[in-house]
Amino acid sequence: MLITKTIFLDYLICRKNCWLKVHRPEFIEAFALSELELQLLEQGDDVERAARMLFPAGVLVVKTGADAVRETQELMAKGATIFQAAFSSGGFFVRCDVISPAPEGAWDLFEIKGNNALKEGIDDRDHITDLTFQAIVAERAGVTLRNRTVILLNKTYVRSGALDVDRLLQQMECSPGVATKHPDTTRAMDEALVYLKQTDEPQDGCDCHYKGRSRQCSTFPYSHPDVPAYSVHDIVRIGASKKKLADLIDRGIFNLEGIPEEFNLSRAQKNQVYVAKTGQSIIDKVRIREALASYQWPLHFLDYETFAPAIPMFDGYGPYQPIPFQFSLHILTGPDAEPAHFEFLHDELSDPTGDVVRLLDEHIGADGSVIVWYAPFERGVNTEMAARCPNLATVLTRINGQIRDLRDIFVDQHYVHEGFKGSTSIKAVLPVLVPDLSYEHLDIKNGGIASARWSEMITTTDGAERSAISGALKDYCELDTFAMYAIWKELNAIALSQ
Numbered sequence: 001m002l003i004t005k006t007i008f009l010d011y012l013i014c015r016k017n018c019w020l021k022v023h024r025p026e027f028i029e030a031f032a033l034s035e036l037e038l039q040l041l042e043q044g045d046d047v048e049r050a051a052r053m054l055f056p057a058g059v060l061v062v063k064t065g066a067d068a069v070r071e072t073q074e075l076m077a078k079g080a081t082i083f084q085a086a087f088s089s090g091g092f093f094v095r096c097d098v099i100s101p102a103p104e105g106a107w108d109l110f111e112i113k114g115n116n117a118l119k120e121g122i123d124d125r126d127h128i129t130d131l132t133f134q135a136i137v138a139e140r141a142g143v144t145l146r147n148r149t150v151i152l153l154n155k156t157y158v159r160s161g162a163l164d165v166d167r168l169l170q171q172m173e174c175s176p177g178v179a180t181k182h183p184d185t186t187r188a189m190d191e192a193l194v195y196l197k198q199t200d201e202p203q204d205g206c207d208c209h210y211k212g213r214s215r216q217c218s219t220f221p222y223s224h225p226d227v228p229a230y231s232v233h234d235i236v237r238i239g240a241s242k243k244k245l246a247d248l249i250d251r252g253i254f255n256l257e258g259i260p261e262e263f264n265l266s267r268a269q270k271n272q273v274y275v276a277k278t279g280q281s282i283i284d285k286v287r288i289r290e291a292l293a294s295y296q297w298p299l300h301f302l303d304y305e306t307f308a309p310a311i312p313m314f315d316g317y318g319p320y321q322p323i324p325f326q327f328s329l330h331i332l333t334g335p336d337a338e339p340a341h342f343e344f345l346h347d348e349l350s351d352p353t354g355d356v357v358r359l360l361d362e363h364i365g366a367d368g369s370v371i372v373w374y375a376p377f378e379r380g381v382n383t384e385m386a387a388r389c390p391n392l393a394t395v396l397t398r399i400n401g402q403i404r405d406l407r408d409i410f411v412d413q414h415y416v417h418e419g420f421k422g423s424t425s426i427k428a429v430l431p432v433l434v435p436d437l438s439y440e441h442l443d444i445k446n447g448g449i450a451s452a453r454w455s456e457m458i459t460t461t462d463g464a465e466r467s468a469i470s471g472a473l474k475d476y477c478e479l480d481t482f483a484m485y486a487i488w489k490e491l492n493a494i495a496l497s498q
């Protein structure tokens with residue numbers, strides 16, 4: 001087995017997890033990337049394609065494995081700038097994004113990243129460690145390096161006309177950082193060789209039972225079969241209270257039901273434990289009534305879907321600025337009215353901002369509240385649209401002033417249910433309050449997938465695929481706002497009940 005850069009970087013994050021990935025192929029399925037992760041990878045490819053424009057004479061190594069190493073050597077002998085140069089040495093294998101010839105037989109090494117800033121000094125995908133690994137393998141394979149550079153996106157770039165790759169990208173020469181990392185990385189590479197060669201599963205354990213759920217990898221249940229699927233690791237913000245979690249684990253307490261009354265927890269944590277222990281919901285009808293009474297008629301339930309490409313697609317956008325390609329709006333004119341539905345889905349390769357704001361202005365008047373779930377998102381999209389199009393700022397500022405966050409009722413602990421499992425996401429709240437409504441039957445079940453599908457829809461030439469994606473996107477976004485309306489209605493009924 002050759003250790004690639006991906007394997008080595010995985011090893012640095014968690015060597016046990018890395019060993020399982022390498023030696024337990026049955027886990028491969030569990031590691032399957034989500035659509036959102038695939039989209040991020042594709043965006044990395046987009047940045048790499050754009051960065052190659054900085055090297056117009058570059059030649060791509062298309063072969064794989066040992067053939068790629070030979071092809072690289074042939075191209076180096078001709079003095080070519082090479083994309084995806086391959087080197088192998090001492091049990092390691094690496095593909096370098098770009099190498100280009102420098103004076104006196106040396107080479108410059110470039111790593112292309114789809115980030116806006118250099119990641120340095122962090123265990124999760126540190127760019128300098130990544131570059132150091134490549135430099136070590138290339139040097140061990142006999143290459144003399146001059147500069148070691150990371151190419152990044154420039155977050156201040158704003159597209160105007162044709163893509164300007166010289167301004168879109170920034171180059172950071174990192175040779176001093178690589179020199180500093182060299183000894184530790186060399187040592188870690190040697191250790192990885194020994195560790196990953198073991199055929200019997202290493203017994204050095206997995207210590208993520210001391211971390212919150214978001215820090216655990218997908219093999220956690222394999223390493224900790226004694227920890228239930230819903231455990232103390234799922235207590236809200238417990239990952240930020242490392243001492244509390246460690247205290248519970250050291251006492252062998254994995255179930256919420258086992259947490260002693262006197263254990264020090266925040267109000268939200270206490271409430272989550274209380275409802276888990278008793279099965280009794282916490283419902284503060286007075287506070288719910290007050291929150292709902294602060295909404296003004298008519299009510300506009302609004303939700304955006306956005307796509308944030310690494311490479312700006314339209315004028316006025318910078319890297320990763322979200323394109324608001326879709327919205328759904330349910331309008332309720334009074335307590336006994338039926339909600340009216342309006343929607344917008346942009347289906348062409350152009351900036352939808354003008355159409356979005358024109359339609360919102362048409363449907364959302366100066367009276368009434370705009371109800372959203374997690375207001376920072378919708379407010380942020382509006383603020384960015386206003387910054388991009390100052391002529392639309394008046395409407396967007398007005399709408400931002402009308403926004404009320406339905407989720408606040410749950411964040412503020414006016415309603416806590418065992419079934420929420422500590423979450424205030426609409427996907428956690430909906431099945432409890434309105435069990436008849438569900439995302440399960442939909443082709444698109446979350447915003448990340450919606451975003452990936454939209455980018456497919458506007459680029460495909462297949463009419464049937466286009467209309468299937470369009471239908472799925474409309475179904476998903478409509479459910480988001482109808483779900484808000486249904487939750488609002490249920491909360492009203494609960495708040496007004498005796």
Ligand code: SF4
Pocket residue numbers: 014015016017205206207208215216217218219220223
């Ligand atoms: S759960 Fe954590 S410690 Fe355990 S294998 Fe996964 S990443 Fe490593």
